[in-house]
Amino acid sequence: MCLNRQSSIPLYEQVVNYVKEKIRTGQWPVGSRLPAQRKLAEWLKVNRSTISTAFDELAAQGLVKSAHGKGTVVINNTWGLLTDRKPANWQQLIEAGHYKPNLAIIQKINAAEFYPGIIRMGTGELSPDLLPNRKTSELLKNLNLRSFSLGYCEPKGNRQLREEIARYVAGFGIQTAPSSILIVSGALQALQLISIGLLERGTTLLLEKPSYLYSVNVFQSSGMRFAGMPMDSEGMCVDKIEAYKKNTPHSMLYTIPNFHNPTGRLMSAARRKQLLAVSARARLPIIEDDVYRELWLGSPPPLPLKADDHAGNVLYLGSLSKALSPGLRIGWVIGPEPVIDRLADLKMQNDYGSSNLSQEIARAFLHTGAYATHTAHTRAQLKIRRDYLLERLDSLFADLAEWQVPTGGFYIWLKVIPDIHAAALFQEALKQNVLLNPGILYDRDAGQYLRLSYSYASFDQMDEALRTLRRIILEQSQRSF
Known part of the structure; x- marks a missing residue:
């Protein structure tokens, strides 16, 4: 959604109306958590103070409330306000479901892969350039x-x-x-x-x-x-x-x-x-x-x-x-x-x-x-990509990490030498438009590891991502002393 800055309706009221429409149509049902204020401000291209004012107004109308540890949660809908009937709590039903949800960090990765400008350094799929x-x-x-x-x-x-x-x-x-x-x-x-x-x-x-x-x-x-x-x-x-x-x-x-x-x-x-x-x-x-x-x-x-x-x-x-x-x-x-x-x-x-x-x-x-022809071409391109990522690792990470040369597939299993906090590294890299797959996704004891992929990101993106990652790791290791 793009807010109308030429409208006589204040921006915060437009945000209120946007959220109310999401609630009214059931896209954000009772019990669901609203996007974080910072993220919503980025989506709607407004100051965070505008979002904060809008949330205060929604709370005053009895539609949302702040819940400790859960952010801002929908507690009612516009129809529910007009009747004595308590609206259905879809969130309670979601949590009661037999099939477990993805890990929170996996959900974050799945969403972040489609952020504009993101560099996908953990993605386990071929670059669009390699698809037939x-x-x-x-x-x-x-x-x-x-x-x-x-x-x-x-x-x-x-x-x-x-x-x-x-x-x-x-x-x-x-x-x-x-x-x-x-x-x-x-x-x-x-x-x-x-x-x-x-x-x-x-x-x-x-x-x-x-x-x-x-x-x-x-x-x-x-x-x-x-x-x-x-x-x-x-x-x-x-x-x-x-x-x-x-x-x-x-x-x-x-x-x-x-x-x-x-x-x-x-x-x-x-x-x-x-x-x-x-x-x-x-x-x-x-x-x-x-x-x-x-x-x-x-x-x-x-x-x-x-x-x-x-x-x-x-x-x-x-x-x-x-x-x-x-x-x-x-x-x-x-x-x-x-x-x-x-x-x-x-x-x-x-x-x-x-x-x-x-x-x-x-x-x-x-x-x-055609499949045999395509896979032969894919292997040749993946080898070039793997060798490039290995060369950049040799240049930028020889003092920071250890790794083995893979003989196939998509991945390099990188062991970071300085102590790192996996979740903090993931979050900080994401803020700087680098999306990682931390090792803790694959083994709770693999907090020092990253799964790096050479199959998706471009050569320039791989170089930029490694430079960003090196800077973050050095900053984290300096703060730990």
């Missing part, structure tokens, strides 16, 4: 729309796409049939379906520590517990898994063996064999999240765990979101047919199938070879 817009347009023009259905797909997804995926994964050792493949709206949906369809409440999920899954609440919302397994240079350490499985019989293991998120590590071929052997002895199911497979920057990674899974212990997750396009929302699960049948039934209950158009585009990319 032109090729996608060509493939769409060549689609036979007469034979293409805009209706629903069968429960497991477009059969032709599943046939293409079966041929694609055979190229790295996975032998499967279309009936053992489920199309999902990205790997995250696959994890949600697994959590509600295959696991009992109280099940323990063994996973790398740190891990991407600590930053989302998919499994926690279903009553799962996490048990972090340490990592070394070859990936997840397996020596404690069998003993842990004996003490917690209801267990499943989750791993990202290729270019792990957030550390960027690659699990060795020998470690993969060890993990499969442990899984077979302990009868421990494995979720193999392989969404970064195509993003190798030197040589291809070892064969997936699923390629050597002769006992049917591995559920394999793949996706086009990382290497092709996050907006297509196309991923897949490969596993034993009864398991895939169960997950397909749950998906039908959940959304009645992924987008048919997105599935057809994905099929065309795989069938025509």
Whole structure:
């Protein structure tokens, strides 16, 4: 909204009317928290004193009140003021919901990614410059729309796409049939379906520590517990898994063996064999999240765990979101047919199938070879970006941090040497238009770490962000003495 500075209505009254309209239309229901005064002043391009005056007027009208630790909260709506009926408290219902909200800092990151002028140094997706817009347009023009259905797909997804995926994964050792493949709206949906369809409440999920899954609440919302397994240079350490499985019989293991998120590590071929052997002895199911497979920057990674899974212990997750396009929302699960049948039934209950158009585009990319061509180009560009970020780290952070050179993926797992306060560093960097992913998202004990991404920000932005980050860290370390 832009306020009318030529109007005879004072600016603070225009702000009052703006907030009242948000409340009246239900966009800001009873119990919801209004934006901070500073942020609202930035949005509306007015002085903070104008917002403060408006909030005072709204409080006087009985619409909002200041709550300690919660900011300014909506307590009534204009309809409620005219009746004796108490308005519904939507906030109470939100808090009572079964599905847990994102962590507050994740919600902040999700919102801040779209701030004007922000430098996204933690984003786990390709830069818009690397997305295949032109090729996608060509493939769409060549689609036979007469034979293409805009209706629903069968429960497991477009059969032709599943046939293409079966041929694609055979190229790295996975032998499967279309009936053992489920199309999902990205790997995250696959994890949600697994959590509600295959696991009992109280099940323990063994996973790398740190891990991407600590930053989302998919499994926690279903009553799962996490048990972090340490990592070394070859990936997840397996020596404690069998003993842990004996003490917690209801267990499943989750791993990202290729270019792990957030550390960027690659699990060795020998470690993969060890993990499969442990899984077979302990009868421990494995979720193999392989969404970064195509993003190798030197040589291809070892064969997936699923390629050597002769006992049917591995559920394999793949996706086009990382290497092709996050907006297509196309991923897949490969596993034993009864398991895939169960997950397909749950998906039908959940959304009645992924987008048919997105599935057809994905099929065309795989069938025509355009996917292989695009991923080769993407790898070349990511290597240039990775090498640039490493060069700037060598120049600006040799005295402040430690890191390993990733052989693929998007991320550098940066360990800051001076003591830092992760939340304060995040907030201060955000004020200076640099958006970070602090290590505490992936491990509560990783307060000295940052997940830096070279996949999204431009070269100039990476340089500016590192210079800003260096300055903030030095200022924080000086204040700590």
